[in-house]
Amino acid sequence: MVVSIERSSRRARRFRGIAAAALLACVAVPACDDEPDPIDPGDDDPFVLAETFPLDAPGRAFAIVEDAPPIALVASEFHSDIAGISLKPGSLASLFELEAPKGPRAICASSRDVLVAGTSSASVVRYELEDGDLVERETVEVDGPPTAVACADADGDGVTDFAAAVGFEEEATIIPFGSGSLAPGDGVPFASASSLRFADVDDDGDLDLVALATAQTSLAIVVREGAGYGESTTLDLPCEAPRATAAMGSATIAVACDGEILLVENPISDAPTVTSIEAQPALYDVVADDFDGDGNLDLAAVGIIEHELEVWMGPTAQLQHYEYPVARGPIALAISRSQSNEDSALIVLSFEQARLSVFEH
Ligand SMILES: [Ca+2]
Numbered sequence: 001m002v003v004s005i006e007r008s009s010r011r012a013r014r015f016r017g018i019a020a021a022a023l024l025a026c027v028a029v030p031a032c033d034d035e036p037d038p039i040d041p042g043d044d045d046p047f048v049l050a051e052t053f054p055l056d057a058p059g060r061a062f063a064i065v066e067d068a069p070p071i072a073l074v075a076s077e078f079h080s081d082i083a084g085i086s087l088k089p090g091s092l093a094s095l096f097e098l099e100a101p102k103g104p105r106a107i108c109a110s111s112r113d114v115l116v117a118g119t120s121s122a123s124v125v126r127y128e129l130e131d132g133d134l135v136e137r138e139t140v141e142v143d144g145p146p147t148a149v150a151c152a153d154a155d156g157d158g159v160t161d162f163a164a165a166v167g168f169e170e171e172a173t174i175i176p177f178g179s180g181s182l183a184p185g186d187g188v189p190f191a192s193a194s195s196l197r198f199a200d201v202d203d204d205g206d207l208d209l210v211a212l213a214t215a216q217t218s219l220a221i222v223v224r225e226g227a228g229y230g231e232s233t234t235l236d237l238p239c240e241a242p243r244a245t246a247a248m249g250s251a252t253i254a255v256a257c258d259g260e261i262l263l264v265e266n267p268i269s270d271a272p273t274v275t276s277i278e279a280q281p282a283l284y285d286v287v288a289d290d291f292d293g294d295g296n297l298d299l300a301a302v303g304i305i306e307h308e309l310e311v312w313m314g315p316t317a318q319l320q321h322y323e324y325p326v327a328r329g330p331i332a333l334a335i336s337r338s339q340s341n342e343d344s345a346l347i348v349l350s351f352e353q354a355r356l357s358v359f360e361h
């Protein structure tokens with residue numbers, strides 16, 4: 001089933017054009033070593049840049065394991081390694097560096113379980129965090145390059161469930177794996193996915209799968225039915241260059257596009273609605289959660305042209321907008337809420353300048 005969706009509002013975009021090449025263009029330029037200007041937080045600024053951490057190699061993807069303290073896992077696609085960085089407030093430190101499956105392009109974490117997509121090696125590897133170390137548990141070969149992975153406890157039984165998007169173009173599928181293992185379930189055909197998430201799109205309490213295809217500007221949603229998954233619904237997105245998604249509570253998906261975030265409500269109903277929030281060009285990642293524990297869902301996104309972290313604090317009808325400069329080439333964003341619900345941190349991975357930036361609430 002393919003569903004077309006209409007926007008509920010349109011807003012002017014400040015800038016158009018994607019410069020994926022710009023991501024790489026700056027690596028050898030001395031000016032890239034410049035740190036962003038220090039931020040003078042206003043009285044009501046919800047976040048402050050607390051710390052930056054230089055990485056040995058530019059990271060392509062990262063995930064946070066909520067240990068005590070939390071650990072950032074940064075996958076370096078070109079060096080095929082995974083760096084573990086302790087996010088202990090005030091003293092970020094390198095914990096370990098381990099060999100990854102070749103070309104790690106995507107990584108996810110849930111509880112102490114970690115999944116890594118080895119894109120060049122057409123394999124998916126499951127790790128577990130044990131005594132502060134990442135221990136390899138299982139490797140499966142898949143029918144094509146895995147381009148995205150997802151980890152979450154989809155059915156609430158305390159055991160992590162895994163999924164991967166595998167292959168390009170006509171050969172591409174979404175593979176739900178077994179509970180706690182990488183026993184492959186039935187693949188669901190979908191265009192090559194750049195991102196894959198567990199999210200409760202039908203608001204029935206279990207987590208469904210949401211895949212995003214950047215080239216096709218479409219979402220595929222695979223609803224969980226009992227212990228398995230049903231057929232997929234495809235939605236064409238009314239935006240340009242969508243690169244990431246986030247679950248915004250139940251039944252709403254936030255999509256990071258060029259110059260806007262789309263909020264897609266009730267995506268599997270007959271009439272999904274889309275609201276556009278104006279944002280910087282070339283968004284690369286988005287997260288949604290209640291950052292400050294006030295009961296309203298909030299949003300954050302990063303973009304690779306203006307090199308900013310943008311934050312919108314809820315309620316959704318009256319979002320307050322904040323901007324923070326970050327190290328060049330911010331391509332990934334995650335929330336860490338290990339300290340307490342009111343004390344979350346936003347962690348930004350910058351590719352060009354090979355840095356992690358920690359914004360504390
Ligand atoms: Ca489970």
Ligand SMILES: [Ca+2]
Pocket residue numbers: 199200201202203204205206207208224
């Ligand atoms: Ca569901």
Ligand SMILES: [Ca+2]
Pocket residue numbers: 289290291292293294295296297298313314
């Ligand atoms: Ca909030």
